[in-house]
Amino acid sequence: MNQETSPAAAPPDDETALRRTPSQKRSRERVGQILACATALIQEKGSDAMRMSEVAEKAGISIGSLYQYFPDKAAIVRTLAERYNAVCNECIAAELAKVTSLAELREAFAVLFDIYYDMFLAEPVMRDIWSAMQADKALREIDLQQSRAGGQLLADVWARFVPDTPRETIDSAAFLIMHLGDCTMRLAVSVDRAEGDQIVEAYKRMILRDFVADGPGGGASLIDISGVRS
Amino acid sequence: MNQETSPAAAPPDDETALRRTPSQKRSRERVGQILACATALIQEKGSDAMRMSEVAEKAGISIGSLYQYFPDKAAIVRTLAERYNAVCNECIAAELAKVTSLAELREAFAVLFDIYYDMFLAEPVMRDIWSAMQADKALREIDLQQSRAGGQLLADVWARFVPDTPRETIDSAAFLIMHLGDCTMRLAVSVDRAEGDQIVEAYKRMILRDFVADGPGGGASLIDISGVRS
DNA sequence: CTACAAACATGAGCATCTCTCACATTTGCA
DNA sequence: TGCAAATGTGAGAGATGCTCATGTTTGTAG
Numbered sequence: 001m002n003q004e005t006s007p008a009a010a011p012p013d014d015e016t017a018l019r020r021t022p023s024q025k026r027s028r029e030r031v032g033q034i035l036a037c038a039t040a041l042i043q044e045k046g047s048d049a050m051r052m053s054e055v056a057e058k059a060g061i062s063i064g065s066l067y068q069y070f071p072d073k074a075a076i077v078r079t080l081a082e083r084y085n086a087v088c089n090e091c092i093a094a095e096l097a098k099v100t101s102l103a104e105l106r107e108a109f110a111v112l113f114d115i116y117y118d119m120f121l122a123e124p125v126m127r128d129i130w131s132a133m134q135a136d137k138a139l140r141e142i143d144l145q146q147s148r149a150g151g152q153l154l155a156d157v158w159a160r161f162v163p164d165t166p167r168e169t170i171d172s173a174a175f176l177i178m179h180l181g182d183c184t185m186r187l188a189v190s191v192d193r194a195e196g197d198q199i200v201e202a203y204k205r206m207i208l209r210d211f212v213a214d215g216p217g218g219g220a221s222l223i224d225i226s227g228v229r230s
Numbered sequence: 231m232n233q234e235t236s237p238a239a240a241p242p243d244d245e246t247a248l249r250r251t252p253s254q255k256r257s258r259e260r261v262g263q264i265l266a267c268a269t270a271l272i273q274e275k276g277s278d279a280m281r282m283s284e285v286a287e288k289a290g291i292s293i294g295s296l297y298q299y300f301p302d303k304a305a306i307v308r309t310l311a312e313r314y315n316a317v318c319n320e321c322i323a324a325e326l327a328k329v330t331s332l333a334e335l336r337e338a339f340a341v342l343f344d345i346y347y348d349m350f351l352a353e354p355v356m357r358d359i360w361s362a363m364q365a366d367k368a369l370r371e372i373d374l375q376q377s378r379a380g381g382q383l384l385a386d387v388w389a390r391f392v393p394d395t396p397r398e399t400i401d402s403a404a405f406l407i408m409h410l411g412d413c414t415m416r417l418a419v420s421v422d423r424a425e426g427d428q429i430v431e432a433y434k435r436m437i438l439r440d441f442v443a444d445g446p447g448g449g450a451s452l453i454d455i456s457g458v459r460s
Numbered sequence: 461c462t463a464c465a466a467a468c469a470t471g472a473g474c475a476t477c478t479c480t481c482a483c484a485t486t487t488g489c490a
Numbered sequence: 491t492g493c494a495a496a497t498g499t500g501a502g503a504g505a506t507g508c509t510c511a512t513g514t515t516t517g518t519a520g
Contacts, residue, residue, distance in 0.1 A: 030497095051476095051477070051478090053477080053478090061498075061499090062498060063478090063479080063480095063499080063500065064479095064480085064497095064499050064500065065497075067478090067480080068496095068497070071479095072478075072479075074368060074369065078366070078368055078372060081369060081372050081373075085376045088376065088380075089379060092380050092383055093383055096383050096384065096387050101391065102391045105387060109434070109437065110434055110438065113430060113433065116411065116415055117418060120415045120416075120418070120419045121419060127419055130373070130412070130416055136304045136307070136308070138304060139307065139308055139311060139359075142312060142315065144417075146315045149319060150318075150322050153322055153323055153326050157329050157335060158335065161332045161335065168428070169432070172425065172428040172429055173435075176414065176429055176436070179417055180410045181343060182360070183410055183413040184406065184410065185346055185347055185350045186357075186360055187374075188347060189347075189350045189357055190370075190374070196347075198399075198402040199406055200343060200347050202399070202402050202403045203406060203410075204339070205403075206403070206406070206437075208336045208339060208340065210436060211332050211336045211339070250468090281507090282506080282507065283507090291469075291470090292469060292470045292471060293470080293471065293508080294468095294470050294510085295468075295469050297508060298468070298469075302507075302508075303507070303508090
């Protein structure tokens with residue numbers, strides 16, 4: 001029969017990632033143990049170099065047991081990713097809950113991105129999971145090189161029209177515009193065509209607004225937010 | 231001795247990707263042949279599912295010959311990526327060369343992104359190389375799901391303050407803001423700390439400018455570009 | 461024309477890693 | 491205590507990237 005009449009039939013984490021919903025206490029502990037060992041190994045050598053045999057060994061179980069809980073290696077990484085996402089979601093919801101005006105929305109977002117950045121900096125495993133999502137490191141380098149090259153072209157032209165803006169500011173803004181342009185395209189072609197079109201248009205609007213003259217209320221990505229009417 | 235006194239000692243493509251610079255006509259043809267076969271296979275089944283044995287078979291050569299030219303599988307993909315980048319670079323340079331004012335810069339960028347988007351839509355192999363750079367498809371889905379969830383939270387709050395802006399516009403802008411936020415963080419933590427800080431700040435400036443009230447000259451990502459002073 | 465060295469070609473098989481499966485052991489209730 | 495379900499085990503199947511010892515072709519020097 002079934003065993004241990006678990007307090008709630010709710011699966012401990014999420015339903016699709018685990019191959020078999022653990023019903024005994026021992027196995028529920030092991031899921032946590034596996035994830036902890038995987039986290040340690042990813043921190044140590046990266047998710048790509050993490051071997052399933054190592055996870056099993058470190059967790060003190062056999063390969064077979066490991067595969068009893070997780071259908072494949074990617075499922076372990078996915079589970080960790082979802083845990084990090086859950087934390088992020090709480091942060092976002094908490095910050096947005098306080099907002100009662102556009103000014104506060106701006107403030108909340110500034111805070112949110114700082115928190116997010118700090119999380120990325122502080123959590124090497126989170127970083128690895130999302131960055132090593134890129135299969136090939138050299139390919140990523142080529143990608144960034146392309147953004148830098150395009151950014152350079154843009155910055156050279158842009159700088160001519162905003163002489164009062166520090167070149168450093170223009171450079172990083174131009175680099176970012178190019179890189180996020182790539183990201184936008186990859187996003188746009190991965191959803192249906194209608195939404196993709198909308199996304200590309202949204203990005204253009206977002207970026208084109210940067211190309212305004214120097215001066216009060218203007219300037220390359222330097223507009224004084226506090227002065228915007230809301 | 232050396233053979234065929236090649237017209238210029240310049241390597242045909244790039245120096246690091248090829249294991250051995252081909253000096254005979256036959257082998258130079260083979261490099262092109264390999265890349266063409268790889269392209270066809272990627273188009274057919276994706277770069278991840280492309281097998282080196284298949285590439286060799288389709289090109290009518292042995293595995294050993296394949297590895298004589300390309301040090302590993304990733305090198306083939308990288309070479310293709312660099313070719314696509316070269317095409318993009320030409321487009322960017324060509325569009326930016328004409329620019330003589332901020333208004334023209336805006337126009338050039340709008341055109342550029344449309345061209346870029348069309349290229350992505352038209353070139354499945356280019357799309358695959360950069361999108362399948364993401365190792366795990368399910369992980370990518372989780373990532374997008376997170377952006378959608380965050381975007382929903384944002385859109386709900388945002389919409390309260392810009393009642394005249396169509397909800398659809400807000401939704402895609404919010405989704406994009408969240409997704410590009412992720413992209414920005416991943417970029418920021420992959421460069422040195424000082425540049426990372428600048429990039430995060432640049433993104434915040436870029437985004438916060440979106441949160442302005444409805445009306446002439448304002449509105450959620452709908453500011454009338456043509457009206458901006460330049 | 462021939463000989464020779466360098467360039468190029470070959471494919472069996474090595475190394476590595478993920479994941480399976482048939483079987484053993486443990487758990488908790490009846 | 492017995493029994494069925496749950497859990498544990500690890501040898502090895504299967505797949506694939508890549509190597510290396512050896513054979514073949516190419517172009518030039520003598």
